[in-house]
Amino acid sequence: MKLKQWFRHMLLFRYRGLVQLGLFLTLIIGFWGCASTGMPTGGPKDEEPPYMVKSIPAANSLSFLGDEIRIEFNEIIQVSDIFQKLMVSPPVNKQPAVTTRGKTMIVKFQEDLQPNATYTLDFADAIKDNNEGNVLENFAFSFSTGDYIDSMAISGHLLDASDLSPVANALVMVYSNHADSAFRTLVPLRVTRTNAEGYFSIKNLAPIGYKLYALEDANRNYKYDQPGERIAWYDEIITPYYGFHERIDSVGSDSAVVVQVPAFLPDSLRLFMFQEDNVAPYLTDYKRPARNKADLYFSRPMDVKAEVKVVGREDADLFILENSPRNDSITVWLRDSVLINSDSLLLHLRYQVLDSLKQPEWKNDTINAFFIDYGGSQREGRGRKKDDEQVELPSLRVDGIKPTFGILDRLTLTFPTPLDKADGNAIRLSQELDSTLVPVDIRLVKDSIYIRQYAVDFKREAGSAYVVEIDSAAFTDIYGVSNKPVRQRFTVSAADTYATLYIEVAQPDKSWVLEVLDRQENIVRTSKVPTNGKMGFRYLRPGDYLIRIVEDVNGNGKWDVGDFEKGIQPEKLYYYPEYINARANWDHFINFDPSTFDIYDFVARMRKSQSSRKK
Structure with missing residues (x-):
């Protein structure tokens, strides 16, 4: 009996010991786990841009009479380059003041707003969160000072007409006035700015007809009134409307349905920007770098060569004129020893300019091409040649012979x-x-x-x-x-050591000119496309080439810009979609069908925005 009690006692002791040991190990493991957690991680990295929570007034409010907009976001924000990026439509004379206080952005207008107008504040990518710098793209806020708000929108892309690269940070604007003079004299009804991909979207439009323009606004007055400003325009009147795109969606492994997706239309407009060849001809500078020559520089190539005379001299053979290849500068090579030795050289210029009606007329200028001798006369002593030293006679240098x-x-x-x-x-x-x-x-x-x-x-x-x-x-x-x-x-x-390109152009047009471009897009070969479309270019140096077709409307054999007054768009370009790697001692055969040219695909793969390329 005692033996059984002792045995039970021992089992109970061991059981309690195991329980206590288990509890002890559990406490140790729990403590170790707590001790090893370290500092809290704070959760995953914030990669989401801020978003609007509320505003005063509310978005798309009517009958707004105040001068201040308050927009609250879900997190603390900051703004960058707001003066350049914020676009107000209709345009205002004085840019609103924009400040931030934590999560709130305050827009304070500096002038009275127009009555019965729909206003849009387009912030582009100026807003980002304070911690991670996540950018809120294409944020816009709208309200109306009247009893209705316009709700239509149009969108598209702005491309450089000369190479189809996207144009960033240009103004795109609409006018309800359809006269061409509105672009030069009136402030637009609505305006936005293109992003890095050349994309633009103009919101809060009425369902009426608009003229669409783009402008690189040098003097920030929203008008095309400077000859150096680049422009673009859409030929047709645009009426915004609400419609649908058709999209094919798969509903199974072997079936699909056509789905209609609502959209503001048109949404694929294309504008091609260029600078008009309208710089007024005038004398920009003149120099006399040596006694025997004077250089004259003009603002643009001259259609008619300028006339030059020496004031007070009617002798023949006083000088020889050398015009530059582009006819935008002249070198006057003096032959008369009296003129060469004179520090003062009075020249009379007569050259063609355009009057207010763009008709050619002659302009007269008189300049003094003065020579300043910075070298000084030969000094005595050190550097002076000895009497018995032989003076080397000058000789005429012959350049151009290379190995x-x-x-x-x-x-x-x-x-x-x-x-x-x-x-x-x-x-x-x-x-x-x-x-x-x-x-x-x-x-x-x-x-x-x-x-x-x-x-x-x-x-x-x-x-x-x-x-x-x-x-x-x-x-x-x-x-x-x-x-x-x-x-x-x-x-x-x-x-x-050369490559050969054989190119066959499908369905050639009589106006087409084909150009072969190197990596820097310099034109290395050019030729009119024959009626059979077959062309060959021999003796090309090995390297990468682009080929493109110019729709040469005026038949001068090269690409040309447009003319706003005459309503002439810049000439169209069609690119072969890939670089051609021309290898030495190889014949390369290219089939080029311009009708299949996908401009969006080409731009996405082969072009960067001009603002990116300048960095």
């Missing part, structure tokens, strides 16, 4: 001053054949534009080496300075 020429490059000789004599018989060209120099026939041709350039034309062979020899005094400039003898070897690149 390697492309197959299509011309051998062009360039001189620092205009020539009085050029002797083509004093130039010899030889081809290296099996270590032997074989003479090659040449022809010396004076350039029709660059008066100081002469081309040496010859029948070249790809991959060959040549030697050019120029006798002394082959060239003499108008000051009697001649060249020294020249002898230089050069090579012409081999044909297998």
Whole structure:
């Protein structure tokens, strides 16, 4: 009996011990878990932008008579670049004052508002939360000073007409006045600003007809009144309306339905921005960098060459005029020693400008191209040449002969001053054949534009080496300075170092011109598209190329800007959607169908906004 009691006692003791041990371990584990938690994490990172909770007055309120708007958000906010980003429609003469107090933004108007008008405050991306900087995109607030509020909207994209890149931070505006003069003289009815993708949305419109314009407003007056301002406009009257887009939704693995999605329309408008070629012609600057020359600069290329005379002198051969290739500057090369040695040079200019009716008329200017000698006279002592030292006579420099020429490059000789004599018989060209120099026939041709350039034309062979020899005094400039003898070897690149593009354009139009552009989008080749659409471009240097078609309406062989007064839009562009990687010694065949050109896809993949590209 005692043995059984002892056995029960031992079992009970062990059971209580196990229970106590379990409780002890539980306490230890709980304490360790609490001790290891550390500082609280605060939850996941805030990645949501702030949103409006309430406002005074309420959004879309009617009969607003106050001068202050209070908008409360769900968290503390801050605003950035509000003066540049906040757009008020209709435009106000004085920008509202905007302040923030914690979660509240206060907009204080600085002038009386128009009666019976729907106002929109477009904040773009100026608002963000205080902690993480999450931006509230395209936030707008509307109210009316009358008894109704307009609720229609239109939207679209603004692109650069010359390369289809998005145009950021430009004004897009509507007028209920349909006269073209409204764009120049009136403040728009509603205005917004494009974002980094060139996207715009104009809200709170009535269901009436509007004219749509875009403007880079240099003087911030909402009017197209500066010749340097870039513009765009939509040709047709736009009437906003509420409609639907059709979208295909799948309802199973093998079926789909067409769903109608409500939308404010039109919502895919496209505007193409450009700067008109309307800068008034005038003399912008003049310099006399050397005694024997004066440079005159004009604001734009001149349609008719300017006339230049020396005041008080009617002698012939006083100077030679050199016009720049674009005809926007003139160099006056003096030949008369009296004029060269005179510090003062009075010139009379006569050039064409446009009057108030844009009709050509002649303008007269008189300038004094004064020469200032900053070098000073030769000093005695140090730096002075000794009497027995031989003075080196000046010689005429011959530039343009480089070690390697492309197959299509011309051998062009360039001189620092205009020539009085050029002797083509004093130039010899030889081809290296099996270590032997074989003479090659040449022809010396004076350039029709660059008066100081002469081309040496010859029948070249790809991959060959040549030697050019120029006798002394082959060239003499108008000051009697001649060249020294020249002898230089050069090579012409081999044909297998080039690529060839064969392009077939589908359904070509008679106005189309095709351009081949390099990575920097410089035009390297251009040609009118033939009726069969088949074209070939040989001897292209290896690299990446874009090809595009210009709808050359005026037939001058290049892309042109528009003309607002004449209602002419900039010429249309169609791009091949990808870069073409042209490899050496390869023939590349390209099928280009401009009718399938998807401008939105091209812009999204191949273009960045102009504001991004400037960074």
